[in-house]
Structure formats: structure tokens, C-alpha cells
Amino acid sequence: MVSIPEPDRNAQLAYGAYLSGPAGHCFECHSPLTPKGPDLASNLGAGGFEFHGSWGVRISSNITLTGLADRSDDEIKAMITSGRRPDGSRMLPPMAYAYYTNIKHEDLDAIVAYLRTLPAK
Numbered sequence: 001m002v003s004i005p006e007p008d009r010n011a012q013l014a015y016g017a018y019l020s021g022p023a024g025h026c027f028e029c030h031s032p033l034t035p036k037g038p039d040l041a042s043n044l045g046a047g048g049f050e051f052h053g054s055w056g057v058r059i060s061s062n063i064t065l066t067g068l069a070d071r072s073d074d075e076i077k078a079m080i081t082s083g084r085r086p087d088g089s090r091m092l093p094p095m096a097y098a099y100y101t102n103i104k105h106e107d108l109d110a111i112v113a114y115l116r117t118l119p120a121k
């Protein structure tokens, strides 16, 4: 197992990058899958990874500026922790909201601040 040093919690963007990447695995699902694995190098957060399960087929959402521009910070945080969109619709299980329910407020702040810095894809 590779051990990744935890960045300084006060460096919010670096900490958000750490939480969404090596700690929270957001981008392994939220980046398109290539034969070599998720395309983290040029399509980080662009979504498009297709999941097949007993619940059907679900495609991961774009979580760059393109996908999140119209969402407020609170809406994004609620989507991550509850699996519900602002219109009340529910996400299916591959989005790992059940594991994110108890993320601390300051950690969610860091994740959202970091997502807002991703280039539109």
C-alpha cells in the first residue's frame, strides 16, 4: 500500500485535493475510464465512467465547473453526503454518499473549494 502524507489542513485547496483524490477516491469514479484506468491526467472530474449493477447502469457525473457551475456550495455538499440532488431526485449507489455522510464540515468545505478550481471539461 502506498502511504500518502496528509497535507496541512490549513492549506484548504491542497487539503481538498488530498480529500478528493487519494483519501476520498472521487476522481477514480468521476473521470472517464480508459484501458489504462481512469483518465486523471487530462480529464480529472469530467465524469463519464459507466457503472453496471443490480440497480441498472449509472454514469458518473461531471464534477468540474461544467457540471457544478449552477450548484451552490451547500447544494454540492448535500449531494455528496445525502445522495440527493437539489430537485430531490436520488442518486444510485455507485455514488458513495453512504460513506461520505459523516464528513466533517471543514472537510466538505475543502472538497468543494477544490472542486471549484478544476478546469471545465
Ligand code: HEC
Binding pocket: 019, 020, 024, 025, 026, 027, 028, 029, 030, 051, 058, 059, 060, 061, 062, 063, 067, 076, 079, 080, 085, 090, 091, 092, 093, 094, 095, 096, 100, 111
Ligand atoms: C464508486 C464511484 C464514486 C465515487 C467514489 C464517488 N462518486 Fe460521485 N457519483 C458517482 C456516480 C455514478 C454518480 C451519478 C449517480 C446517479 O446519477 O445516480 C455520482 C454523482 C455525484 C454528484 C452529483 C452531481 C450532479 O450534479 O448530479 C456529485 C456532486 C458527486 N458525485 C461528487 C462526488 C465527490 C465529491 C466524491 C468524493 C468525495 C464522489 N462523488 C465519489 C460515482 C462515485
